[in-house]
Amino acid sequence: MATFMPLKQAVADNLRDGDIAAFEGFTHLIPTAAAHEAIRQGVKDLTLVRMTPDVVYDQMIGMGLAKKLVFSYAGNPGVGLLRRLRDAVENAYPRPIELEEHSHAAMANAYEAGAAGLPCAIFRGYLGAELARVNANIKQVTCPFSGETLAAVPAVRPDVTFIHAQKADRKGNVLIEGIIGIQKEAVLAAKRAVVTVEEVVEDFADLHPNLTILPHWTVTAIAVVPGGAHPSYAHGYYPRDNAAYLEWDKIAADRALFRAWMDENVIEATAEDFAARVATLGAM
Numbered sequence: 243m244a245t246f247m248p249l250k251q252a253v254a255d256n257l258r259d260g261d262i263a264a265f266e267g268f269t270h271l272i273p274t275a276a277a278h279e280a281i282r283q284g285v286k287d288l289t290l291v292r293m294t295p296d297v298v299y300d301q302m303i304g305m306g307l308a309k310k311l312v313f314s315y316a317g318n319p320g321v322g323l324l325r326r327l328r329d330a331v332e333n334a335y336p337r338p339i340e341l342e343e344h345s346h347a348a349m350a351n352a353y354e355a356g357a358a359g360l361p362c363a364i365f366r367g368y369l370g371a372e373l374a375r376v377n378a379n380i381k382q383v384t385c386p387f388s389g390e391t392l393a394a395v396p397a398v399r400p401d402v403t404f405i406h407a408q409k410a411d412r413k414g415n416v417l418i419e420g421i422i423g424i425q426k427e428a429v430l431a432a433k434r435a436v437v438t439v440e441e442v443v444e445d446f447a448d449l450h451p452n453l454t455i456l457p458h459w460t461v462t463a464i465a466v467v468p469g470g471a472h473p474s475y476a477h478g479y480y481p482r483d484n485a486a487y488l489e490w491d492k493i494a495a496d497r498a499l500f501r502a503w504m505d506e507n508v509i510e511a512t513a514e515d516f517a518a519r520v521a522t523l524g525a526m
Contacts, residue, residue: 244414244458249438249465253279256434256462261401264291264432265298268423269319270477274298275470276404276438278508281305291398293349293424297473297490300324301508303339304500310340312398314349318494321487325494335497343377348395353424355397356431367393403432406471407456408478410439411446414458420477426455434462438470440479 247255257263257280265273265280277298289310290299296319302308304326316324330339344352351363364383369391374380381394405425409417416437418425429435437456442464446454469476473486493503 244410244416244437244461244464246410246414246442246464246466249275249279249467249470250283252276252436252463252465253283253285256402256436257283257285257404258401259285260287261285262289262291262399264398264400264403264428265302266292266403266405266423266425266428267471267474268294268421268425269482270421270423270475271406271408271418271425271471272296272298272474273404273406273438273470274472274474275467276406276436276465277302278511281307281504281508291400293346294319295324295327297324297487300326300490300494301504303327303330304336304494305504306336308339309337310342312342312344312349314344314346318487318491320484321491325491326500329497342379343373344380344395345371345373348380348393349398350424350427352395352398353427353431356399357427360397362394362396364392364394369393398428398431400428400432402434402436402462403428404436404438405429406438406467406476408440408476409446410437410442410464410466412442412444414461414464415446415454416456416458416461416464417446417449417453418455419453422455429456429460435460436463436465437461438465438467440466440468440470440476442466 265277287309288307290308291312293314295313295316329335347367351365355363383392383394407416407418473483475482494500
């Protein structure tokens with residue numbers, strides 16, 4: 243059952259050293275504030291899972307939180323590579339990191355299998371692809387009915403999933419609008435789920451009921467963090483901060499500059515600072 247609490251408490255209560263953790267968001271509604279709070283709390287030895295690791299995972303990896311990354315595409319969207327991730331892979335800085343790379347289709351199916359309580363996902367894919375040479379968790383199975391060769395990957399079942407959404411009502415139901423990505427399945431697959439939201443409303447009586455993506459009994463904790471997805475966008479609230487993504491490429495390219503930026507903008511900052519950051523962007 244969903245409990246409303248400050249973000250600091252929500253992270254402290256639900257994210258632990260060594261956890262398999264998903265901070266999901268597909269271009270839209272990326273849970274940046276939650277990731278920054280995890281960095282401030284110094285959680286370590288995480289297995290980070292996400293379909294599209296971008297700037298927030300680059301920051302978490304650069305600060306040494308991650309021992310492993312399970313992912314499909316990784317990059318700074320519209321800009322280029324993730325420089326802190328590359329430094330970790332090529333130079334073991336600030337620590338070595340293990341990679342488990344999949345296709346988008348495999349990750350989406352793996353989350354769905356986790357949400358359904360299944361041990362693995364079986365789907366059409368990877369035929370003719372060479373990713374299985376570097377990923378031992380990509381297998382082939384034979385359909386017992388048709389004889390067709392299919393791909394199989396382990397289900398993704400995070401210890402905790404973090405997402406950002408537009409609204410929660412007083413009962414703890416969560417409303418997501420716009421691009422949904424895999425957030426719903428990531429929450430349903432997890433043992434614990436933390437949702438940051440732009441605002442709390444009395445109810446969703448004036449909206450179509452199918453827009454309530456996550457009922458309160460699927461959520462562990464809700465924290466109200468206006469601007470909590472910045473620099474990604476929140477449909478109906480604020481646009482994508484494209485300049486921030488361009489700026490990140492320069493910041494992440496230098497270890498000392500990266501650390502100075504993180505100290506100023508994350509370690510010494512608070513979740514409440516997000517509201518000030520997005521105030522200048524204007525409403526969508």
